[in-house]
Amino acid sequence: MSGDRITGETFATRSDVIAEHGMAATSHPLATQVALDILKAGGNAVDAAIAANAATGLMEPTGNGIGGDFFVIVWDAESEELYGYNGSGRSPKSLSLEYFLENDYSDIPQRGPLPVSVPGTIDGWFAMHERFGRMDMADILAPTIEYARQGHPVADLIAWYWDRSVPVLEEYPGFVEQFTIDGRAPEAGEIWKNPGLADTLEAVAEGGRDAFYKGDIARSIGDFMEEHGGFLSYEDMAAHEGEWIDPVSTNYRGVDVWQLPPNGQGIAGLQILNMLEAYDLAEYGFGSPEHVHLFTEAKKLAFEDRARHYADPEWMEVEVADLIDKEYAAKRRELIDPERAARTVEAGNPALNQGDTINLTTADSDGNMVSLIQSNYRGMGSGMTPPGLGFILQNRGEMFVLKEGHPNTFEPGKRPFHTIIPAFLTRDGKPWVSFALMGGGMQPQGHAQIVINLVDFEMSLQAAGDAPRIHHTGSTEPTGQAIQMTDGGVLNLESGFSYDTVRALMKMGHTITWALGPYGGYQAIMKDHEHGVYRGASESRKDGQAGGY
Numbered sequence: 001m002s003g004d005r006i007t008g009e010t011f012a013t014r015s016d017v018i019a020e021h022g023m024a025a026t027s028h029p030l031a032t033q034v035a036l037d038i039l040k041a042g043g044n045a046v047d048a049a050i051a052a053n054a055a056t057g058l059m060e061p062t063g064n065g066i067g068g069d070f071f072v073i074v075w076d077a078e079s080e081e082l083y084g085y086n087g088s089g090r091s092p093k094s095l096s097l098e099y100f101l102e103n104d105y106s107d108i109p110q111r112g113p114l115p116v117s118v119p120g121t122i123d124g125w126f127a128m129h130e131r132f133g134r135m136d137m138a139d140i141l142a143p144t145i146e147y148a149r150q151g152h153p154v155a156d157l158i159a160w161y162w163d164r165s166v167p168v169l170e171e172y173p174g175f176v177e178q179f180t181i182d183g184r185a186p187e188a189g190e191i192w193k194n195p196g197l198a199d200t201l202e203a204v205a206e207g208g209r210d211a212f213y214k215g216d217i218a219r220s221i222g223d224f225m226e227e228h229g230g231f232l233s234y235e236d237m238a239a240h241e242g243e244w245i246d247p248v249s250t251n252y253r254g255v256d257v258w259q260l261p262p263n264g265q266g267i268a269g270l271q272i273l274n275m276l277e278a279y280d281l282a283e284y285g286f287g288s289p290e291h292v293h294l295f296t297e298a299k300k301l302a303f304e305d306r307a308r309h310y311a312d313p314e315w316m317e318v319e320v321a322d323l324i325d326k327e328y329a330a331k332r333r334e335l336i337d338p339e340r341a342a343r344t345v346e347a348g349n350p351a352l353n354q355g356d357t358i359n360l361t362t363a364d365s366d367g368n369m370v371s372l373i374q375s376n377y378r379g380m381g382s383g384m385t386p387p388g389l390g391f392i393l394q395n396r397g398e399m400f401v402l403k404e405g406h407p408n409t410f411e412p413g414k415r416p417f418h419t420i421i422p423a424f425l426t427r428d429g430k431p432w433v434s435f436a437l438m439g440g441g442m443q444p445q446g447h448a449q450i451v452i453n454l455v456d457f458e459m460s461l462q463a464a465g466d467a468p469r470i471h472h473t474g475s476t477e478p479t480g481q482a483i484q485m486t487d488g489g490v491l492n493l494e495s496g497f498s499y500d501t502v503r504a505l506m507k508m509g510h511t512i513t514w515a516l517g518p519y520g521g522y523q524a525i526m527k528d529h530e531h532g533v534y535r536g537a538s539e540s541r542k543d544g545q546a547g548g549y
Contacts, residue, residue, distance in 0.1 A: 011496050012463040016526070017536040019548020024048055025523040025536045026360040027063070029545040030152055031055035032538075034143045035362055036547055038135065045368040046074065046132040047140050049360060050125045053374055054144040054201065056358045057121075057391070058194055059152060061179065061380060062161035063438075064358040066200070066212075068376035068394040069117075070124035071260055073247055073422045074132060075431045077367030082424060084260045085127055086415075087242040089118030091397055092231035093412045100402050100410065108398045108410070111383045112172060113230030115395035117416060118240045121374055126209040127242055132368070138205040145205070148198035148390070151191040155543040159188040165380045169392075172383030173228050178390060179380070197390025214238045217389060224386040232393070239413075247424065250274055250324050253455050255432070258424040259447075261320045262310045265478075266421035268444035271302035273451060274329030275336070281456040286467065287497050289504035290338070295452070296472050296491055296510065297336040299445055300345050303475035306444075308347035310478055311407035312415040341509035343488045357420050357443075359436035361525045363534050369525060371422035371434040399478065408478050417478040423447050425454075431527050433461070439520035442471050446520040462537040465522035468496030471515065487511075494519055 017023070022045075024035035035052040043051070049072070057065040070087035100108065108115050129137060154162070162185035169175045176183055178196055186192045203211045211217060214237070222234035247258040250270040257273060259266030275298040284290040309318045322328060335345065357375035375394070376382075382395035399417045400410035408417045419440050425433040433454065437446030446469065453464035474489020491505065492515035502512055521542045526535040536546030 009459060009463045009467070011466050011468060012460070013466050013540040014462060016461045017546040017548055018533055019536070020533050021365045021549050023363045023525045023534040023536045023546065023548040024052060024360070025525055025538050025544065025546035026052050026056060027358050027521055027523065027539065027542050027544040028056055028059045028155060029543065030059055030147070031360070032545040032547045036549055037143065038140060039364055040549060041135070043135040043140065044132070044366060045362040045364040045370045046128055047135045048362040048364070049370040049372045050129060050133070051140045051143060052360050052362065053121070053125070053372060054141050055147065056360065058144050058148050058197055060158050060358055061392070062158050062165060063376070063379065064374045065376050065381070065391045066121045067119045067381055067391040068121055068374060069119065069396060069418065069420065070121040070372070070374045071264060071420055071422050072124060072128060072370060072372045073258060073260065073424045073434070074128065075369040075424065075434065076132060080429070082247050082258055084245045084247040085124055085242060086245050086260060086263070087120035087124030087127070088263060088396070088415045088418055089120040089240055090236070090413045090415050091117050091400070091410065092233060092236050094233060095231035096412055097402065097404070097410045105402060107402060108400055110378060110398055111169065111395055113225060113228055113382070113384055115397035116225065116230055116232050116382050116384055116393045117397045118232065118236050119394055120240065120242050122204060122212040123209055123240055123242045127244070141201045141205045145198045145201050148194045148201065151193040153189050154186045154192050156188040157543045159186060161379060162186065169380055169383035172385065174385030174387055175383050175392065178385050179392065194390045196388045200389050200391065213240055220389060221386050221393070225384070228384065230384065248320055248324060252277055252451060254427065255451065255455055256426045257451055258426065259421060261313060262316060262417070263312045263415045264418045264421045265306055265310060265444050266423065266447070267320060267324050268302045268306045269423070269447035270324045271305060271329065272298045272444065272448040274324065274326055275301065275333045276452070278333060281452060286453070286457045287501055289501050289508070292470055292493070292497070292501060292505060293341070293508055293510070294336065294338070295449070295470055297342055299472050300342055300475060300489065301332045301335060302444070304345050304347040307476035307478050309407060310417055315407045315411070315414065317407055339508060341488050343509070357438035359422065359438045359521065359523050361434040361436070361523050363434065363525045363527070367431070369431050369434040369527065371424050371436055373420045373422045373436050373438060375420045375438070401478070419443060421447065425451070430529060433524055433526045435522065435524035437520040437522045439518045441473070442518055442520040445471060446522070450522065461524050461526045461535050465524065465537050466540050468494040469519040471519055
């Protein structure tokens with residue numbers, strides 16, 4: 001039976017996965033199975049999320065790994081509260097803005113030693129586990145350690161991305177030796193082993209987070225970076241600490257939409273929704289010219305604020321509460337012309353206070369739910385691969401600005417602006433949907449579209465992700481690498497929007513392309529309180545899987 005017969009939507013690929021006791025949705029079927037095995041063995045949603053993240057780091061190194069950063073939102077069923085964790089690492093303390101300027105850098109390089117910041121993922125695992133976990137960490141990491149030693153078959157899409165990454169990263173030390181087979185990417189279906197990663201995870205399972213940040217692993221990273229012209233040191237590793245933070249929210253037509261505050265970009269999705277709340281999108285209909293146009297114009301306004309104001313909160317000059325305030329949204333909304341695409345917009349001025357990626361979600365029989373997102377940035381990261389450790393260091397430092405006077409300007413020991421964002425929805429104080437949609441600047445756009453699909457257009461969980469997506473590009477970037485948008489940018493529409501809509505949008509002044517992507521990668525779990533079950537959905541554009549028991 002086709003998806004439209006089940007869901008009423010012609011673009012639906014399948015119906016939701018439904019299960020009573022537990023659910024996992026990840027971008028790799030084997031990682032989903034690892035998470036389910038943990039749940040069946042007595043672990044909770046937090047244990048399962050850590051296990052799945054470890055597995056994706058091995059199985060999908062094109063998008064994540066323990067050399068990267070980590071953000072999570074946890075619904076704790078016992079306290080009936082949401083908890084957020086910012087597991088992003090800081091820039092090297094021995095590296096300065098002056099170094100870049102004196103060496104004639106206008107932007108931080110995309111790869112190599114200079115964009116490397118402290119990897120925060122392992123710290124995030126242990127912080128989450130200490131507060132909410134149930135199983136021993138050794139048991140949680142055991143499935144990935146076994147897969148790393150014995151091998152697993154590489155999935156088709158991952159093999160394609162891996163093959164594209166090798167020519168880009170092969171020049172960087174340690175990459176060819178640890179992430180190729182005789183200098184090439186593994187083929188789809190070929191067995192891949194990573195004994196170095198197995199050794200690293202075994203050390204972490206036995207010695208805890210300190211084995212990674214204060215032991216031989218940290219020393220190896222520091223020595224490697226010094227040898228190859230980098231600045232990340234043992235002292236930077238040893239000083240790392242993530243932090244528990246309070247998620248922030250806006251209410252959209254009775255649904256509380258939760259994100260983490262900056263240094264991530266999640267509140268851009270909240271700003272988009274706040275501006276769109278005044279329009280009857282349901283009346284216009286999904287895929288109508290009005291729906292696409294209004295969404296795009298709200299995105300343009302939110303992203304100029306993103307470029308000007310979002311940064312490590314210790315350096316922000318604007319309060320998050322002001323950026324996601326409804327009255328501020330109403331002022332910004334006045335700039336939207338319902339008949340014409342804006343060619344240029346500027347950042348707003350709320351009250352000043354003179355301050356490639358994977359996502360997965362899990363849920364357990366007690367009602368705990370986890371939304372986790374983790375990344376190296378630019379797919380496989382910096383290319384810098386410390387000897388024998390089995391992972392690549394991230395390049396998040398590229399996101400800093402190399403000009404004075406911006407909240408995201410490079411500083412020693414500072415967290416860069418981040419693109420990766422988990423999300424959560426609640427209704428009437430109860431957990432409803434744990435989800436994320438990864439993909440650089442697509443993420444807040446995608447998050448807002450998922451909420452709109454669920455709330456305005458009343459789609460099923462799977463159909464909300466299958467629906468053709470809108471991806472506007474051309475807004476100013478937080479790195480300063482792009483000047484202010486002056487030409488309206490480019491509206492990328494996925495296949496599925498009608499030619500009538502496209503023609504109408506072109507008449508409004510939008511520049512339209514039929515891009516292959518990126519349109520993001522979606523994973524979601526919904527709590528069906530009426531029936532006491534979970535519903536799961538996974539990205540139809542990737543190799544992922546939602547599964548339950």
